[in-house]
Amino acid sequence: MSEIPPFIVFPAIDLKGGQVVRLAEGDMDRATVYGDDPAAQALIWAEQGSDFLHVVDLDGSFAGHAVNGAAIASIVQAFPGHVQLGGGIRDPQAVQGWFALGVSRVVIGTAALKNPQFVKDMAAEYPGGIVVAVDARDGMIATDGWAEKSDMPVVDLARRFEDAGVASLLFTDVGRDGLLKGVNIDATVELARAVDIPVIASGGVADISDIRVLSLHAGDGIEGVVTGRALYDGRLDLRAAIAVANAA
Secondary structure, rough: OOOOOOOEEEEEEEEEEOEEEEEEEEEEEEEEEEEOOOOHHHHHHHOOOOOOOEEEHHHHHHHHOOOOOOHHHHHHHHHOOOEEEEEOOOOOHHHHHHHOOOOEEEEOHHHOOOOOOHHHHHHHHHHOOOOEEEEEEEEEEEOOOOOEEEEEEHHHHHHHHOOOOOEEEEEHHHHHHOOOOOOHHHHHHHHHHHOOOOOOEEEOOOOOOHHHHHOOOOHOOOOEEEEOOOOOOOOOOOOHHHHHHHOO
């Protein structure tokens, strides 16, 4: 496997009912189905040059535990690179199980707000393996599959984990996710400059220009970007996006 580049493009595979889907603004009733073979989709992204995947168990995000376990296992088995996984990971047994399966990093969202000590314990036990999802609606943290909005500002939650050893923060502007409106670059850069933890941008990638602008901020602490609908709709070429990222 090649060395980790200064800026990473994470193709997204979102799972609902065992199928590859994309949601609009995190709404489970606004899902577009892109395929029924997640492992095959993972191989497509690998063939196009990706060493990294971002996988989300959407059903798990709402259920609070793994729902698409078989699909996730098939992806991990098929994909030769790093798999970053989120969705309903809220207890030590789940974290341990995913690492044992071969997942490279797990993303913890809802539990980061409701049980920050759990995140700190996992970050200590699995150095470099824990990503904290900071999902924002109007600047406040959204939880439980983005169905609930808290009264916790994004930067306040992020700062809780500065000394905890988490690998990265995954920042998503929920209001842009799946809508191809463009990434909220100002908010992403602002967060990256406010904390000492690398930030992964997510939500709203429209085309190569988003990748280009974000990659220019690698020095500000932006580690990479997750992109889904733009790839599936053919608005973004993964090889071209990776080339831009590698030049950062």
